[in-house]
Amino acid sequence: xxxxxxxxxxxxxxxxxxxxxxxxxxxxxxxxxxxxxxxxxxxxxxxxxxxxxxxxxxxxxxxxxxxxxxxxxxxxxxxxxxxxxxxxxxxxxxxxxxxxxxxxxxxxxxxxxxxxxxxxxxxxxxxxxxxxxxxxxxxxxxxxxxxxxxxxxxxxxxxxxxxxxxxxxxxxxxxxxxxxxxxxxxxxxxxxxxxxxxxxxxxxxxxxxxxxxxxxxxxxxxxxxxxxxxxxxxxxxxxxxxxxxxxxxxxxxxxxxxxxxxxxxxxxxxxxxxxxxxxxxxxxxxxxxxxxxxxxxxxxxxxxxxxxxxxxxxxxxxxxxxxxxxxxxxxxxxxxxxxxxxxxxxxxxxxxxxxxxxxxxxxxxxxxxxxxxxxxxxxxxxxxxxxxxxxxxxxxxxxxxxxxxxxxxxxxxxxxxxxxxxxxxxxxxxxxxxxxxxxxxxxxxxxxxxxxxxxxxxxxxxxxxxxxxxx
Amino acid sequence: xxxxxxxxxxxxxxxxxxxxxxxxxxxxxxxxxxxxxxxxxxxxxxxxxxxxxxxxxxxxxxxxxxxxxxxxxxxxxxxxxxxxxxxxxxxxxx
Numbered sequence: 012x013x014x015x016x017x018x019x020x021x022x023x024x025x026x027x028x029x030x031x032x033x034x035x036x037x038x039x040x041x042x043x044x045x046x047x048x049x050x051x052x053x054x055x056x057x058x059x060x061x062x063x064x065x066x067x068x069x070x071x072x073x074x075x076x077x078x079x080x081x082x083x084x085x086x087x088x089x090x091x092x093x094x095x096x097x098x099x100x101x102x103x104x105x106x107x108x109x110x111x112x113x114x115x116x117x118x119x120x121x122x123x124x125x126x127x128x129x130x131x132x133x134x135x136x137x138x139x140x141x142x143x144x145x146x147x148x149x150x151x152x153x154x155x156x157x158x159x160x161x162x163x164x165x166x167x168x169x170x171x172x173x174x175x176x177x178x179x180x181x182x183x184x185x186x187x188x189x190x191x192x193x194x195x196x197x198x199x200x201x202x203x204x205x206x207x208x209x210x211x212x213x214x215x216x217x218x219x220x221x222x223x224x225x226x227x228x229x230x231x232x233x234x235x236x237x238x239x240x241x242x243x244x245x246x247x248x249x250x251x252x253x254x255x256x257x258x259x260x261x262x263x264x265x266x267x268x269x270x271x272x273x274x275x276x277x278x279x280x281x282x283x284x285x286x287x288x289x290x291x292x293x294x295x296x297x298x299x300x301x302x303x304x305x306x307x308x309x310x311x312x313x314x315x316x317x318x319x320x321x322x323x324x325x326x327x328x329x330x331x332x333x334x335x336x337x338x339x340x341x342x343x344x345x346x347x348x349x350x351x352x353x354x355x356x357x358x359x360x361x362x363x364x365x366x367x368x369x370x371x372x373x374x375x376x377x378x379x380x381x382x383x384x385x386x387x388x389x390x391x392x393x394x395x396x397x398x399x400x401x402x403x404x405x406x407x408x409x410x411x412x413x414x415x416x417x418x419x420x421x422x423x424x425x426x427x428x429x430x431x432x433x434x435x436x437x438x439x440x441x442x443x444x445x446x447x448x449x450x451x452x453x454x455x456x457x458x459x460x461x462x463x464x465x466x467x468x469x470x471x472x473x474x475x476x477x478x479x480x481x482x
Numbered sequence: 483x484x485x486x487x488x489x490x491x492x493x494x495x496x497x498x499x500x501x502x503x504x505x506x507x508x509x510x511x512x513x514x515x516x517x518x519x520x521x522x523x524x525x526x527x528x529x530x531x532x533x534x535x536x537x538x539x540x541x542x543x544x545x546x547x548x549x550x551x552x553x554x555x556x557x558x559x560x561x562x563x564x565x566x567x568x569x570x571x572x573x574x575x576x
Contacts, residue, residue, distance in 0.1 A: 113556045152485075249540035280531065313519040331497070333571055338562035344572040345497075351500030361500075365492045366512055369484075370519075372495070379519065382526045424514050 013040045015176040020233040024081045033083030038066035038128050041086045045177045053152050054172040056091050057130040057418040065128040081236050083126040088178035090169050091132040094213040102215045104137045104149040106336045116213015118224050118241040123214035125240050134169030137357045139217045141165050145420050146359045160413040163193030168199040174248045180228040188433025191445035195408035198447045198456030201227045202234040205466050206440035207252040210245035218322040221437040231475045258466030266285040266293050267303035267401035279411040281451045286407050289448050289459040292481040303397045308391050315434035316381035317370050324367025328393045391439045398464035403474045406432050408460040443469045444475045484513045
């Protein structure tokens with residue numbers, strides 16, 4: 012009997028090498044747990060039919076002497092927007108219900124080479140647009156800590172699967188917090204690397220200047236293992252950083268905080284209390300905590316909700332019922348387009364396309380998109396100065412703990428406000444990580460978020476590791 | 483404030499059909515979001531220099547091209563309608 016509740020990638024690797032169990036035993040333990048739990052949680056959209064064969068192939072490599080490969084035989088779940096050749100990938104949308112990927116994404120190909128065992132594809136908000144998985148065309152993923160509450164989003168299935176012991180680790184994608192916020196809601200570690208560290212080739216595009224693939228795990232160390240396996244420049248993604256790109260930073264053992272950010276309205280009192288507890292933990296871990304000036308930080312969210320829909324409206328133009336995906340037929344070609352996109356895309360996706368079309372249209376472009384891109388650069392410069400003084404900025408991941416299913420579903424603006432602490436890292440391209448930092452009185456997970464300097468992923472992970480050790 | 487007529491125009495530009503029922507709810511939702519994001523207008527003074535965006539399109543050399551036709555079948559299989567080696571659409575010219 013494998014104790015999944017205490018298992019990490021490093022521990023599982025040791026056990027596999029020590030022959031305590033086989034890769035097949037490990038994969039089967041997760042398949043059993045999925046069978047037992049997922050009816051209630053609904054993290055998975057599909058469990059792959061070749062899990063045992065993948066595990067057998069990994070076991071063969073292990074027995075052949077490949078004992079230094081930490082990821083060999085490790086069971087991993089995938090967000091339903093990552094392309095695996097020959098497998099369905101739907102982006103939790105009706106429009107891609109029967110789409111089969113024709114190639115492996117770069118991150119997927121790298122993990123395949125490592126001998127990772129892919130368990131299945133995980134639920135998310137449609138095309139990764141949302142903060143609760145309520146926008147999935149295939150039903151909501153419930154929070155394993157309280158099934159009347161959301162798992163967060165958009166990578167809600169990925170976080171819930173790790174929290175419910177239905178996968179040892181998972182992959183998500185993060186455009187405005189979609190790895191970190193569900194991690195905060197479900198009590199897992201969620202890491203968004205620097206923009207350009209992990210290739211986006213084979214990730215269904217939402218907002219191309221913000222999207223990044225990253226891991227959701229039980230520990231910081233496990234996140235680093237998966238990140239190290241996925242990172243690297245890629246000919247298929249011209250925005251990837253060169254492999255020898257290094258951030259020009261030195262460890263200063265200093266962490267920045269912005270009290271005004273935490274004291275703004277709309278922050279749950281338990282989140283605030285926990286934030287100040289995290290500040291004490293950071294000090295206990297040997298860091299000096301200093302107040303930093305981020306004068307334009309309050310504009311991050313409105314800037315994000317101009318740039319993101321603008322890029323969405325452009326990226327979603329490819330779904331026309333002609334090249335791939337499903338078609339809803341009308342009387343002529345124009346009606347084919349209108350009906351396919353009107354009937355097979357969900358409400359939030361359609362809303363963002365229209366919003367993006369509006370902010371990019373002649374007469375409004377300068378007032379919205381032009382101003383937003385200018386402000387984005389101003390916010391970047393503010394942070395550049397801050398990272399001359401500190402190793403990372405500490406803030407909450409989410410303004411509230413997990414909310415009730417249905418609570419915000421009818422008010423899109425309220426749902427957007429859930430991203431207030433996470434979007435900044437995407438706008439400035441920085442790495443950011445969410446780490447469990449306690450629980451509410453009601454037993455819901457709480458989280459601390461560290462945002463690092465552009466390209467300083469390693470330093471950020473070492474800060475996160477130090478913080479994690481205080482528990 | 484976004485009107486029903488504005489939404490009809492946006493929907494048409496975006497190639498999205500909108501039901502009568504949604505024509506009632508969408509104008510208010512989009513107006514609320516635009517109202518919220520409009521605060522960026524105050525943050526950047528009219529005299530502030532426009533920042534040139536650092537990303538640009540990069541074209542790679544078309545080297546090591548794969549053999550012609552090796553991916554055709556897999557890709558065409560994903561098209562909703564096909565005829566032989568063509569993607570099929572309704573006629574465009576009347």
